[in-house]
Amino acid sequence: MTTIAPPLPARLTLTPGTTPALLDGAWWPRSRDLAVELPSLVDAVRDRFGRITRVTVNPARWPVVPHKVPATGHTVHVGWFTEQDPDKMILLSYAVGRCDLLVIPPGTEPAAAARLMAAATVPGGVLTAGALLSGEAAAGRGARDARSREDSWETDGGAAPPVLRHPVVGARMISLPGNVRR
Numbered sequence: 001m002t003t004i005a006p007p008l009p010a011r012l013t014l015t016p017g018t019t020p021a022l023l024d025g026a027w028w029p030r031s032r033d034l035a036v037e038l039p040s041l042v043d044a045v046r047d048r049f050g051r052i053t054r055v056t057v058n059p060a061r062w063p064v065v066p067h068k069v070p071a072t073g074h075t076v077h078v079g080w081f082t083e084q085d086p087d088k089m090i091l092l093s094y095a096v097g098r099c100d101l102l103v104i105p106p107g108t109e110p111a112a113a114a115r116l117m118a119a120a121t122v123p124g125g126v127l128t129a130g131a132l133l134s135g136e137a138a139a140g141r142g143a144r145d146a147r148s149r150e151d152s153w154e155t156d157g158g159a160a161p162p163v164l165r166h167p168v169v170g171a172r173m174i175s176l177p178g179n180v181r182r
Contacts (some may be wrong), residue, residue: 019123026120050095088129
């Protein structure tokens, strides 16, 4: 007899309060499979946005866009628009209306995902999903370039001399006269 593991909870952050912003939060799915990922997402946002009935995505980021996805107690209709920001998902609810989420790529490093989730949930935020991901990509490239420069400095003989743990035997200080001009 095989047992089915319960779905993992959605990795989701939502903007606190009701201050208008371009994004209502960020979602970090574990895969690009909407049929697997959507049920836990719509369950996670139910308390704040009500029952999600429709979702729209840009097909550029999703290999398969199913027309319907079963969720707890209902079906979510999925649509796609190539004009929609590919890094954003729009959830629609009869109760509250619309919820726009930044979709963080599944393979993102945890530290970068945490920065993106924090940036997407700034009350009154004015950055689009694409702008946030572009900014994080640029910051990541800058950090990698800095590490690369440091690594090449260390391997090219530019390393600082090692710190001496013991004074050099026979070394002495030579005092300089007080009026030395350079």
